[in-house]
Amino acid sequence: MKLLVAIDFSEVTELILEKVEEIALKTGAKVWLIHVVRPEPDFIGYEVGPDSERNFMAKRFRDKHVKIQEVSEKLKKRGINITPLLVQGPTVETIIEKAKKLNVDMIVSGSHGHGRMFYIMVGSTSKGLIKKSPIPMLIIPAKKN
Numbered sequence: 001m002k003l004l005v006a007i008d009f010s011e012v013t014e015l016i017l018e019k020v021e022e023i024a025l026k027t028g029a030k031v032w033l034i035h036v037v038r039p040e041p042d043f044i045g046y047e048v049g050p051d052s053e054r055n056f057m058a059k060r061f062r063d064k065h066v067k068i069q070e071v072s073e074k075l076k077k078r079g080i081n082i083t084p085l086l087v088q089g090p091t092v093e094t095i096i097e098k099a100k101k102l103n104v105d106m107i108v109s110g111s112h113g114h115g116r117m118f119y120i121m122v123g124s125t126s127k128g129l130i131k132k133s134p135i136p137m138l139i140i141p142a143k144k145n
Helices: 012-027 051-077 091-102 116-121 125-132
Strands: 002-006 030-037 081-088 106-111 137-141
Touching: 002 012, 002 091, 012 051, 012 106, 012 137, 030 051, 030 091, 051 081, 081 091, 091 106, 091 125, 106 125, 125 137
Parallel strands: 002 030, 002 106, 030 081, 106 137
Antiparallel strands: none
8 A cells, every 4th residue: 555645744743644654554555755835926946036035945945854854754663664755836736746646545634624714715735635636535634533
């Protein structure tokens, strides 16, 4: 079994990782842990613009890179076959594109359980994935009952 696990380092990430660890240890699944960094709307690239903008973006990517490596190492020490991926792009489309490219069996993501107004204003990655993905999904809710 091959899993692509999308995390955003929010409160639901720990719940996602617990479930993925359980699945991977039972099935021997290969896991790709993905975090998608959305580009800033006005960011035009590293080759043009003020140094402060490039430095800010570079630090942001380094920080995310360190975080995903740390998470990945913890799971690797528990016996999970895992590869971390830090990519940039539109979140839903990038996750689906990577899932297809890696030929995964399932995408695992979380749902924050925000209210209706939040989804109207901001949107939802899990809803976007469910709507657009041809690959089976496992959605982990943020709240345990």
